[in-house]
Amino acid sequence: xxxxxxxxxxxxxxxxxxxxxxxxxxxxxxxxxxxxxxxxxxxxxxxxxxxxxxxxxxxxxxxxxxxxxxxxxxxxxxxxxxxxxxxxxxxxxxxxxxxxxxxxxxxxxxxxxxxxxxxxxxxxxxxxxxxxxxxxxxxxxxxxxxxxxxxxxxxxxxxxxxxxxxxxxxxxxxxxxxxxxxxxxxxxxxxxxxxxxxxxxxxxxxxxxxxxxxxxxxxxxxxxxxxxxxxxxxxxxxxxxxxxxxxxxxxxxxxxxxxxxxxxxxxxxxxxxxxxxxxxxxxxxxxxxxxxxxxxxxxxxxxxxxxxxxxxxxxxxxxxxxxxxxxxxxxxxxxxxxxxxxxxxxxxxxxxxxxxxxxxxxxxxxxxxxxxxxxxxxxxxxxxxxxxxxxxxxxxx
Numbered sequence: 001x002x003x004x005x006x007x008x009x010x011x012x013x014x015x016x017x018x019x020x021x022x023x024x025x026x027x028x029x030x031x032x033x034x035x036x037x038x039x040x041x042x043x044x045x046x047x048x049x050x051x052x053x054x055x056x057x058x059x060x061x062x063x064x065x066x067x068x069x070x071x072x073x074x075x076x077x078x079x080x081x082x083x084x085x086x087x088x089x090x091x092x093x094x095x096x097x098x099x100x101x102x103x104x105x106x107x108x109x110x111x112x113x114x115x116x117x118x119x120x121x122x123x124x125x126x127x128x129x130x131x132x133x134x135x136x137x138x139x140x141x142x143x144x145x146x147x148x149x150x151x152x153x154x155x156x157x158x159x160x161x162x163x164x165x166x167x168x169x170x171x172x173x174x175x176x177x178x179x180x181x182x183x184x185x186x187x188x189x190x191x192x193x194x195x196x197x198x199x200x201x202x203x204x205x206x207x208x209x210x211x212x213x214x215x216x217x218x219x220x221x222x223x224x225x226x227x228x229x230x231x232x233x234x235x236x237x238x239x240x241x242x243x244x245x246x247x248x249x250x251x252x253x254x255x256x257x258x259x260x261x262x263x264x265x266x267x268x269x270x271x272x273x274x275x276x277x278x279x280x281x282x283x284x285x286x287x288x289x290x291x292x293x294x295x296x297x298x299x300x301x302x303x304x305x306x307x308x309x310x311x312x313x314x315x316x317x318x319x320x321x322x323x324x325x326x327x328x329x330x331x332x333x334x335x336x337x338x339x340x341x342x343x344x345x346x347x348x349x350x351x352x353x354x355x356x357x358x359x360x361x362x363x364x365x366x367x368x369x370x371x372x373x374x375x376x377x378x379x380x381x382x383x384x385x386x387x388x389x390x391x392x393x394x395x396x397x
Contacts (some may be wrong), residue, residue, distance in 0.1 A: 037150035038068065042126040044142040050113040051177035052077035055295075058082070060109045061090040061170065064149060068092050071153040079192060087172040087179035091192045093165050098158055100164035101196035107145045108174035108181065108202070111137040144172055144201030147283075169193050214281055220270045230254060263295070265303055 047060045061080045068078050073092060082088030090109070096102075114123035114136040118144035121127045123136040137143070148168055155166070169192075171181025185193050186188035207214045231252075232247040267275070272294060285305070 006194040041146035045126045058088040058170040088169040089181040096162040102165035104195035
């Protein structure tokens with residue numbers, strides 16, 4: 001069975017091995033540390049840190065700060081601070097000799113909203129079923145937070161002095177909201193998190209098979225996303241005399257076309273090398289499919305099979321909203337090599353310049369997200385039968 005583990009878990013194990021020395025000694029205390037991590041995870045999951053009136057990230061930050069004080073960290077090495085009473089961040093420092101610049105471990109305490117009716121268990125209670133842990137944030141990312149906290153506490157209790165300071169920052173509003181902790185710390189207290197390099201636990205990194213490590217995944221970059229709001233207007237009328245060209249129906253047709261559109265397959269240097277190397281580890285049909293998509297042109301059937309079961313789906317599947325409403329019009333992901341605004345509407349009136357869309361006029365890029373949304377909406381709605389979605393590399397700005 002293949003299992004994904006976190007970069008911080010691997011980093012924590014490496015640090016602890018350095019502390020303990022021989023492998024036998026390294027195993028001492030592991031049981032207690034693992035039990036502490038489980039305890040910390042249960043405590044964190046029980047604290048609602050959603051960006052809602054019921055959520056409070058500061059409560060979680062203060063609870064973990066108290067754990068660190070109890071473990072022996074000095075008060076001056078623990079900071080709980082942020083822009084508002086509900087959105088405070090936790091920063092703790094394990095002092096080293098200073099021979100090297102600090103290492104920063106980073107995570108976030110906030111989680112996506114969880115509605116009880118959407119869950120088979122209480123999302124704010126850690127539940128174990130058939131060897132799996134359930135609860136909001138167990139994966140993203142209170143589980144990694146607990147791992148990093150437990151590793152740091154163990155290092156402190158074993159009186160380990162590293163060659164560099166080890167900083168742990170657990171922040172607010174990574175998932176959303178207006179108080180992004182990383183941004184706030186960099187703007188207001190950069191000295192607390194200044195480091196030579198950073199390790200983030202917000203992704204699987206080590207893939208193992210039956211306990212044997214297969215590879216370490218290094219994330220070179222991420223896709224960005226763009227939100228578009230589609231607005232339809234027409235001449236209207238009275239509800240007693242409904243018309244066939246209802247604005248809602250026009251909008252629905254546009255959304256249907258968006259749903260049916262398939263973006264063309266594209267590789268860059270990083271993703272090409274990723275699949276080339278992964279094909280050496282995989283076997284059977286999956287390995288053959290990975291080699292097939294590297295050809296020019298790529299094999300369509302291989303693309304279809306991998307799209308149904310991509311490598312990332314085996315380690316981590318990003319959350320998909322179970323609800324949608326018209327203010328949340330389509331979100332699309334763009335390759336990291338392209339501008340987030342490089343997905344647009346191709347208007348049939350582009351050359352004739354009859355369309356009022358700022359996007360249609362010589363492919364000019366509007367200055368703001370709202371302008372882009374309006375431009376795209378006008379193109380798609382104004383020409384419901386002929387407008388098509390396409391991608392175009394944006395000029396450097």
